[in-house]
Amino acid sequence: MATLTNSGTACLERTLDIEALAKDTNDLEVNYEIQRCVSWIKAGNFKKVCLQFPDELLVDAPAVARILTELLGFRVYILGDTTYGSCCVDEVAAEHIGADAVIHFGRTCLSPSKRIPVLYVFTRIFVDLSAVHSGLLKAVDDSMKKLIFVYDIRCHYVADSVVTKLQEYFSQLLSAELLLNYCDTISSEKGDSHLDGVTTITFNGRSVNLPSESSIKDYQFVYLGTSSPTLTSMLLRFSENTFYCIDPSDGSVECASGMRTVMSRNAKLEMAKDADIIGILVGTLGVADYRDVIVRLKHIIKSAGKRSYTFVVGKPNEPKLANIAEVDIFVYVSCPETAIVERLTDPALYKKLITPWELEVALLEEQEWSLQFESDFRELLPGGVRHVEMTSALQEETVNVSLLTNKTQRLGVRYVAEDPLDSKSGAVVLQNGLAIAELHVGGGGEILQGRTWQGLDSSVTAPVPVGHVVEGRAGIASIYVDENKSNTS
Template structure:
């Protein structure tokens, strides 16, 4: 123990530490909950040498025991990833690449957003469901046995759906089950169908009765649309259910919570929620400076949507700045008072952020497009997956040609002021009025285009004082070595 505290920092970083494998679940249940044998088979079959095991915060207590069991059956070197930079439902490929991992095993609930960099395996925590209670709640919620119903669920309950449908189908011939799908040829999971994204898109185009969205796939009967179905969701209230309800906002939703063993009709007013989102769109129309928040580094095509947003915002006559700051909180965003509104690039489940506590609103890429792209109109369609907004996506709407654009004006529903959707930053107006104001058009006078730098210059406090030229130059000296508990110049510990 004495040598452990007196070694150099480099040796400490490389030391293997023995820890006791404590778990939240009994050791004998680890195989059932986390599919350890199939995980080992996956690692051995592909000969992966470095494997990253990603756990959400609530499952970290089981991570050491799971890693110890996997090490017994494989030759791979394991790394445990926790405290992800963004939502734990997304795959943290960046952290895995820092360790040179060959693949990632993602544990717990997930949004099933596609990843592209590393081979990926999903392991869902298999939570128990009382099938009799669930079926009884289903019957109470749907007394009409001919109802058209789609059964959705959180991924942790995917393993019981076949048994549940076996109980219900004889009574409810129009009940439809949804299947989880893996989007991408490098993905694998124990109870999923592997589907390439382009194949899924082709199936949607060839047969509009097959829907593939949010990692779920289900078929509709001929002559019916999604609006003709009710949704029955198994799981707790949260981002997954909220995402489903906002997207399929013309469907009625009921749910069953396996923890409380209760079923209910979801009473959240979707119309009210949509109106709150529309209010945010009006704020986006009024905004002059937009902050693009990078809320994911793992979801496929996030760089493409950033570039598309930049172009859309610029064409609408607004300025944009990009921010990457990990998990968001009120204090972080409060540092940027120059920004009028933020747009969050994240997975579908994390993009619907409640910004009521923030100083400035936070909108989704779809909402920003409604505000800035005059070809896109607000309708009953609501898009939470930004990939659908990209060229080739089912909800893509191209920008108008620049020569066809006119400087249209309308009235803000918030301030009542007259506003222009397309300002001009270049041309004679910019040179004659300087960098602060430019000529809008022949009927409106000027538009404020102050940059963030001008806002900073006007602040009473601009950060730490630089004192350029006032600080004396001194020769660099060698600093202390070791770890904080015992630096090398303090002598060896006597523990």
């Protein structure tokens, strides 16, 4: 078994910074748009509604739920500790109680969801309009500079005012629009389009219309908001562009670029080529088309002569992945914002996770590497701007030298004259007294056989009669409450 480097106590002792409401109001009615929520629920005739809050907003959850219950005349449910990222709609938890609608509060990635109606309430963070305006004017002295305005979704309530004020000085400033009906329009909005002399660029649940004679490389970005996964994803997607990041509270401006980060991730391509076993780590069951990309990834991995195993894991961390240490690298299928793990934030996960686009670049000859990093796996599917056709035939084996390990690197399948084995052949081999299907020699069956602990053994007598309930231990696995701490050190 793999040795865990984390005792688990950090999860129990973790503290949260409570997010403050907008300074211009402490009114829950305004910040959580109570009347809008009530109107939406009544219009849809929903009877079992879930309220999804991120961790930092859970402090307000009981008060919001109480107000809505009083206005609606029936109880609503609070979702906390989301199954996957808090920016995505937690359809799994909502379906556990049979909810017919979800209201998502706080920052969101706007990833499309098709199984349940969703209302997004962005909430608010304080924005000093005058400071934001004066701060950008000091940072950018060219009034003719081509700019694209994007913002933290919690600044949506003042976005129009900010754009109007900035356009008085920056005449060529464009504003990216939120695709608030992303789920309904996703088939037509997917990818970039060129219509009526306008080029529409779609990214992170947003779109911007550029004049047909212009290129996205001609523009710089103005980002209003705090540092967040949204900003990180945009920096990588447009790594060749400069971002003027404005702090909404004081108007201070910092210039940022994702170029160095994108370049540093090149090593992940070699890691994917070196890997013999690749795990498909499913970090969402709600984002549309996740099943399609899993099928595509399995085909690509198999064509490259490698083995793949699929795991569904909510909020992956080092201890969880350490239990399946035989997997060399994981391709993380999740929303565009949670798919990117930064080196400084979590070095252990950074070394183990890659995005579906990076895997395609490494193993699929037709997929080309680009400075425009793609974190949205939906763009790899038919209709997406990064989609490339795959051949049905397996790749012929090629041999290279790894740039990381200097060892032989094999990609593709070696063709042999023997008939291939399948699950119906019944062929088995005996290893250390255990029968393993020959199909899986070198794979999951052999790995399991080599472990010191292989799971529960049905031949061992149960410690208590079946059906008899006894109280179990309390605490965390590293130190139970009835253990002597001195004996565990």
